[in-house]
Amino acid sequence: MTxxxxxxxxxxxxxxLFTPKFDESLWFFRDLLAMRVVAEDGDSVFLRCWDEYQRYTIKLTASDQAGVGRVTFRASSQEALERRxxxxxxxxxxxxxxxxxxGVGPSFAFTDPDGHxxxxxxxxxxYVATDDKPALKNQASAFPGRGVNARRLDHINYLATSVEDNGEFVRDVLVGRESERIRQDTGKYAAWWFHFQNKSYDIVYSDDWTGHSKRLHHIAFAPDTREDILKAADIFLENxxxxxxxxxxxxxxxxFFLYVWEPGGNRIEFANAGSRLLLDPDQPVVEWSEEERKKGQAWGMKTIESFHTHGTPLVE
Structure with missing residues (x-):
């Protein structure tokens, strides 16, 4: 029973997001992704994707190292917040x-087992649109019509010293619902995907081959179509x-995906994850074996080595 x-x-x-190259990272998100600056505070700038209903999407903060800082989750109601x-x-x-x-109200701070x-x-x-009012009232703001046109934040993938410990925390404490996972021949999980509503995933934990903790694998933004992701590749090539x-x-x-490294070193993905929805409230978890994953991605491309080793902050 669900x-x-x-x-x-x-x-x-x-x-x-932390960045050691603040001006270049700001240019990446503001100019190439067409995100809007909504506020500045000290060494931080707040930016939003054009169809986010909330005031901001990412907080970009100058730092000695790249990486991820505070990540927030919105509860479904006040009662749900109190339960969690x-x-x-x-x-x-x-x-x-x-x-x-x-614009975010009272927030309860915590950490996952890795300390994120x-x-x-x-x-x-x-968000209240002013000079960026949309023609359609069911849209948060006007479509930028430039750059990658990142519509919204999609998901986050953390690197973890223990995929099991962190995944169990999301499953048992945050009541994230499992969608897919990779089980190694040793029986341990190499990666674990969770979703909170009907989208196929919102948070992922992947094994950190370096053994370090508190590292970011990537954050992902959702454009509208596969074509937008193909055009994004050309935009990044040109820039x-x-x-x-x-x-x-x-x-x-x-x-459908594209991975790039923004100028500060953080891995950024562009993905249309919303194309696959999990509408079955009793959706069974899909588990992949180590042998199955050796086949590579859906159309046969092998997973590149840096996908398992690059994360932020950088380590030797």
Whole structure:
């Protein structure tokens, strides 16, 4: 029987990214992805994708190293927030209540087993378009019509010292629902995908081959179509952005993808993950074996070596 508290989290809220090349990273997100600057605060700039209903999508912060900072999740209701906070406190990973940023209400801070900083909230401020009012009232703001046109934040993939520990935390405490996973011949998981609503995944944990913790594999943005991702590859080629892998189709969750490294070193994916929805509330988990994954991606391209080793912060 389905446990409908698994809908307690609505979606990934926003992400803080650290960059040692602040001006270049800002140019990447603002000019190439067509994201809008909505606020500045000290060494940080807040930017939003054009169809996000909330005030901001990422917080870009100047730092000595690239990597990920605080990541937030929006609860489905005040009652859902209270249930998840109680579960987080019971897990021993709660850090207490804090004020949210840029229109986000009271947020409860915690960490996953690897120590990645996270927060959960419910109250939020909707973005109000001014000089970017859309022609269609069911759109958050006007379509930029330039660059990659990143529509919204899609998912985050963390590197983990233990995929099992972190995955069990998401499953049991945040009540994320498993969609797919990779089981190695040793019996351990190499990666684990979770979703909170009908999208195929919102958060992923992948094995960190370096053995380090608190590292980012990538964050992903969703454009509208595969064609947008193909055009994005041309835009990045013209602007000297390193294309790591793709465009291609993932075997797992069937996402059409493109991976690049933004100037600060963080891996960024462009993916149309929303094309595959999990509408069955009792959807069985799809498990892939190590032998099956050796076949590579859906159309036969082998996974490149840096996909398993590159993460931020960088390590030897």
């Amino acid at each position: 446990d409908y508290t698994s809908f307690d989290i609505a979606h990934l809220g926003n992400v803080e 906070v109680a579960a987080i406190e019971a897990s021993g990973r709660g850090l207490g209540w804090r004020d949210g940023e840029q 900083p996270m927060e959960i909230y419910y109250e939020t401020e909707r 000297g952005i390193y294309i790591e892998s793709g465009p291609h189709k993932h075997t797992i969750n069937q996402t």
